[in-house]
Amino acid sequence: MSDPRSTxxxxxxxxxxxxRQELAELVAIPSVSAxxxxxxxxxxxxxxxxxxxxxxxxxxxQLLDNGGHPLVFGEWKGAGPEAKTMLVYGHYDVQPADPMxxxxxxxxxAVEKGDLLFGRGTSDMKGQVIGSLAAIEAALHAGSMPxxxxxxxxxxxxxxxxxxxxxxxxxxxxxxxxxxxxPDAGMLTPxxxxxxxxxxxxxxxxxxxxxxxxDLHSGFFGGTVRNPANELARVIGSMQDENGRVTIPxxxxxxxxxxxxxxxxxxxxxxxxxxYLKQAGxxxxxxxxxxxxxERATAQPTLDVNGLLSGYTAEGPKTVLPAKAMAKxxxxxxxxxxxxxxxxxxRKYIEDTIDPSVSWELKLLSDAVPSxxxxxxxxxxxxxKAQETVWxxxxxxxxxxxxxxxxGHLQGQLGIESINVGCGLPDDQLxxxxxxxxxxxxxxxxxxxxxxxxxxxx
Amino acid sequence: MSDPRSTxxxxxxxxxxxxRQELAELVAIPSVSAxxxxxxxxxxxxxxxxxxxxxxxxxxxQLLDNGGHPLVFGEWKGAGPEAKTMLVYGHYDVQPADPMxxxxxxxxxAVEKGDLLFGRGTSDMKGQVIGSLAAIEAALHAGSMPxxxxxxxxxxxxxxxxxxxxxxxxxxxxxxxxxxxxPDAGMLTPxxxxxxxxxxxxxxxxxxxxxxxxDLHSGFFGGTVRNPANELARVIGSMQDENGRVTIPxxxxxxxxxxxxxxxxxxxxxxxxxxYLKQAGxxxxxxxxxxxxxERATAQPTLDVNGLLSGYTAEGPKTVLPAKAMAKxxxxxxxxxxxxxxxxxxRKYIEDTIDPSVSWELKLLSDAVPSxxxxxxxxxxxxxKAQETVWxxxxxxxxxxxxxxxxGHLQGQLGIESINVGCGLPDDQLxxxxxxxxxxxxxxxxxxxxxxxxxxxx
Numbered sequence: 001m002s003d004p005r006s007t008x009x010x011x012x013x014x015x016x017x018x019x020r021q022e023l024a025e026l027v028a029i030p031s032v033s034a035x036x037x038x039x040x041x042x043x044x045x046x047x048x049x050x051x052x053x054x055x056x057x058x059x060x061x062q063l064l065d066n067g068g069h070p071l072v073f074g075e076w077k078g079a080g081p082e083a084k085t086m087l088v089y090g091h092y093d094v095q096p097a098d099p100m101x102x103x104x105x106x107x108x109x110a111v112e113k114g115d116l117l118f119g120r121g122t123s124d125m126k127g128q129v130i131g132s133l134a135a136i137e138a139a140l141h142a143g144s145m146p147x148x149x150x151x152x153x154x155x156x157x158x159x160x161x162x163x164x165x166x167x168x169x170x171x172x173x174x175x176x177x178x179x180x181x182x183p184d185a186g187m188l189t190p191x192x193x194x195x196x197x198x199x200x201x202x203x204x205x206x207x208x209x210x211x212x213x214x215d216l217h218s219g220f221f222g223g224t225v226r227n228p229a230n231e232l233a234r235v236i237g238s239m240q241d242e243n244g245r246v247t248i249p250x251x252x253x254x255x256x257x258x259x260x261x262x263x264x265x266x267x268x269x270x271x272x273x274x275x276y277l278k279q280a281g282x283x284x285x286x287x288x289x290x291x292x293x294x295e296r297a298t299a300q301p302t303l304d305v306n307g308l309l310s311g312y313t314a315e316g317p318k319t320v321l322p323a324k325a326m327a328k329x330x331x332x333x334x335x336x337x338x339x340x341x342x343x344x345x346x347r348k349y350i351e352d353t354i355d356p357s358v359s360w361e362l363k364l365l366s367d368a369v370p371s372x373x374x375x376x377x378x379x380x381x382x383x384x385k386a387q388e389t390v391w392x393x394x395x396x397x398x399x400x401x402x403x404x405x406x407x408g409h410l411q412g413q414l415g416i417e418s419i420n421v422g423c424g425l426p427d428d429q430l431x432x433x434x435x436x437x438x439x440x441x442x443x444x445x446x447x448x449x450x451x452x453x454x455x456x457x458x
Numbered sequence: 459m460s461d462p463r464s465t466x467x468x469x470x471x472x473x474x475x476x477x478r479q480e481l482a483e484l485v486a487i488p489s490v491s492a493x494x495x496x497x498x499x500x501x502x503x504x505x506x507x508x509x510x511x512x513x514x515x516x517x518x519x520q521l522l523d524n525g526g527h528p529l530v531f532g533e534w535k536g537a538g539p540e541a542k543t544m545l546v547y548g549h550y551d552v553q554p555a556d557p558m559x560x561x562x563x564x565x566x567x568a569v570e571k572g573d574l575l576f577g578r579g580t581s582d583m584k585g586q587v588i589g590s591l592a593a594i595e596a597a598l599h600a601g602s603m604p605x606x607x608x609x610x611x612x613x614x615x616x617x618x619x620x621x622x623x624x625x626x627x628x629x630x631x632x633x634x635x636x637x638x639x640x641p642d643a644g645m646l647t648p649x650x651x652x653x654x655x656x657x658x659x660x661x662x663x664x665x666x667x668x669x670x671x672x673d674l675h676s677g678f679f680g681g682t683v684r685n686p687a688n689e690l691a692r693v694i695g696s697m698q699d700e701n702g703r704v705t706i707p708x709x710x711x712x713x714x715x716x717x718x719x720x721x722x723x724x725x726x727x728x729x730x731x732x733x734y735l736k737q738a739g740x741x742x743x744x745x746x747x748x749x750x751x752x753e754r755a756t757a758q759p760t761l762d763v764n765g766l767l768s769g770y771t772a773e774g775p776k777t778v779l780p781a782k783a784m785a786k787x788x789x790x791x792x793x794x795x796x797x798x799x800x801x802x803x804x805r806k807y808i809e810d811t812i813d814p815s816v817s818w819e820l821k822l823l824s825d826a827v828p829s830x831x832x833x834x835x836x837x838x839x840x841x842x843k844a845q846e847t848v849w850x851x852x853x854x855x856x857x858x859x860x861x862x863x864x865x866g867h868l869q870g871q872l873g874i875e876s877i878n879v880g881c882g883l884p885d886d887q888l889x890x891x892x893x894x895x896x897x898x899x900x901x902x903x904x905x906x907x908x909x910x911x912x913x914x915x916x
Contacts, residue, residue: 034774096776159774204775213739217889218762219860222790223754224734226744229763237695276682281671284815286684296681304676304779305687307769316492316617317662317823318554319788320889321762332680357742365775402677431675431778
């Protein structure tokens with residue numbers, strides 16, 4: 001009889017087609033969290049996971065409800081009271097798929113083309129959820145699981161996990177664990193395993209500016225009252241200087257300076273400036289020249305407009321002086337910036353800058369605390385060794401530009417550090433049309449997680 | 459037997475219900491020139507006018523085609539070869555009616571409530587076209603018409619009369635006349651007849667800015683490339699200073715200074731700052747404090763954003779770094795600014811200001827030459843006397859903030875000066891939902907035009 005590690009790896013290999021089928025089932029559920037019309041699909045996504053966990057022998061399965069979308073909880077205590085507990089995080093919600101007309105294949109259908117699997121959520125992060133569950137299922141099947149397990153799979157990550165803070169406060173005992181496995185990160189290239197120790201936070205805003213009581217004729221009224229669209233453009237446009245620095249007073253006060261050691265590590269990463277230029281497809285890079293593109297994308301804060309809407313936007317000229325204008329914009333944050341402090345600074349900046357003849361409202365649509373994790377814990381070392389086994393090279397330690405709010409919340413409230421790993425690649429077109437996942441990397445993720453689990457016993 | 463003037467006035471009174479019915483028929487044709495889907499309705503609008511002119515005994519009726527929407531031409535030579543010729547201008551096209559949900563009554567239905575007639579085009583300018591034709595029909599019926607007539611009723615005014623320039627060049631002989639009657643102006647209040655001697659011109663732009671090849675994840679790419687929506691906001695936002703002055707170099711170079719006599723006249727107008735504040739419904743007025751609101755609205759140039767669109771604009775947060783952003787914006791111009799010179803200045807400003815890492819395209823969607831007319835011609839005096847007869851007070855001479863491109867073209871190319879009058883009122887909600895016309899003013903317009911016609915003989 002072979003050892004459990006080998007048995008588990010064989011089991012994963014034998015069941016790969018079924019795992020992929022399960023992923024296709026989950027992708028087919030359009031669990032878009034930002035848009036209320038998909039609420040029933042969010043529910044279906046959560047229930048699909050409940051059934052999956054049940055089939056794996058997970059116990060105490062619950063749909064936790066905090067008024068938003070449900071969080072799927074479950075646990076497994078088979079390693080005994082002396083063993084450590086690993087909290088496995090995931091999210092089953094996805095970004096909106098529009099503009100739909102830019103998809104080459106149906107957005108909510110897992111379509112395989114060569115090594116790629118297309119569909120909304122394949123990479124972010126239904127693929128990684130199914131891959132994690134596959135590895136755990138294999139280890140539970142093979143036996144000798146060295147840790148107890150808890151599962152925390154939320155449905156609000158793509159709207160900034162607005163309920164996670166409250167969930168963790170309310171269910172602190174339920175979520176208590178020694179460390180967390182968070183597969184909502186990614187890797188640099190298909191040949192370079194990666195451990196993410198820093199994540200950016202976020203403050204996401206919606207700004208509404210209104211002026212006249214109703215849309216006016218720009219000939220009769222142009223020049224007499226402030227046009228809210230001009231004013232919105234002026235205020236938003238003045239929030240950055242030409243070097244890419246945010247001009248809001250106090251914005252950089254809490255930014256932790258990069259250590260020289262980190263910067264030296266970063267210079268060895270394959271994600272150089274050329275890489276970013278090619279991935280983005282812009283004419284040139286842009287931003288604060290004191291930092292590399294990688295540093296700007298992961299270890300510096302930003303201010304990006306996410307949406308603009310005002311007045312007449314259909315074909316032809318309409319000479320309207322619009323009554324209102326709207327912008328969505330968001331700041332990615334780095335340690336030790338705080339999303340609510342940034343909200344206060346942005347609010348004060350608008351107050352101080354905007355013309356008093358217009359009315360305005362600023363809403364904070366989502367917030368996430370930035371985080372930095374310990375690079376040398378036993379669990380992180382178990383993951384690093386597993387990745388080296390599977391890929392044949394040591395992982396790279398990096399920071400990442402995206403936000404995983406739960407990582408900040410778990411660290412801040414429960415003292416749980418997360419191991420952030422995943423098989424997502426930079427060109428997976430996350431949040432864009434034609435999102436896709438690289439299948440060979442997904443299979444390596446499953447194998448590396450199995451190795452990781454058994455490394456934890458050593 | 460009574461004199462022709464009295465006969466014509468009586469005829470107009472007797473036929474008022476029919477004229478109103480004709481206006482309702484024309485309003486029911488949604489002749490929106492900006493939106494190609496209404497092209498068949500534009501055609502129906504033109505044909506309706508052809509039939510109307512035929513019924514009045516007008517000859518040589520033609521639909522002139524220049525590739526855009528047709529221009530309705532007709533003439534009447536009954537005053538004899540020695541008489542002067544009056545060119546009657548009008549437009550049968552209307553602005554788009556959206557947002558439809560803000561209309562209290564159907565947009566394309568003439569609905570009477572008290573003294574007001576609601577519906578798209580009632581005031582701008584189907585009401586004034588029907589009113590003009592009614593007065594001429596009455597005078598033709600009563601006899602002794604002292605001038606020959608030409609009609610020029612276009613279908614592209616609301617898109618900036620893009621073909622008018624070419625129409626006038628191509629048909630210079632057909633349109634030749636001694637003066638023009640242009641009822642596409644308005645009046646200050648229902649009790650104050652008004653003659654408009656200055657009109658603003660316009661350059662209407664659409665600016666497209668693009669950056670990344672496709673929408674990106676703001677977490678992965680935020681900070682590395684210029685966000686086209688931020689850049690659009692910055693460039694547009696920098697085109698004005700906080701005092702409401704346009705910052706584009708050279709913008710004011712050709713602006714003719716206001717004469718002290720004009721400014722003194724303007725100070726006697728009822729359109730004071732409080733008037734503008736109340737009409738606009740903003741919290742306060744805004745703009746260059748060197749000028750009154752009236753002067754800013756009529757005799758100073760502007761730069762107004764008419765539309766903004768970029769990225770994600772539906773509910774909730776979507777962390778997209780958009781690939782492109784669009785703004786529609788327009789400058790109202792005053793003598794002696796030139797719409798093409800302004801286009802060149804705007805283009806140069808963008809070129810000098812915009813970040814070189816984004817791509818951009820500037821389109822001039824429409825242009826209109828600003829104009830100033832002689833205040834003391836015989837025809838203008840005939841109109842002033844007619845207005846005093848009907849309203850009991852002398853007209854006020856004013857400038858107007860809107861653009862009537864044909865006035866500039868007729869003046870520049872054919873040397874024809876226009877008498878700009880009309881019954882539109884400042885709160886008619888032109889270009890907005892719930893556009894309306896004040897019926898008692900409309901009836902006075904008809905009577906004053908009849909008087910004007912017979913005054914021309916004196």
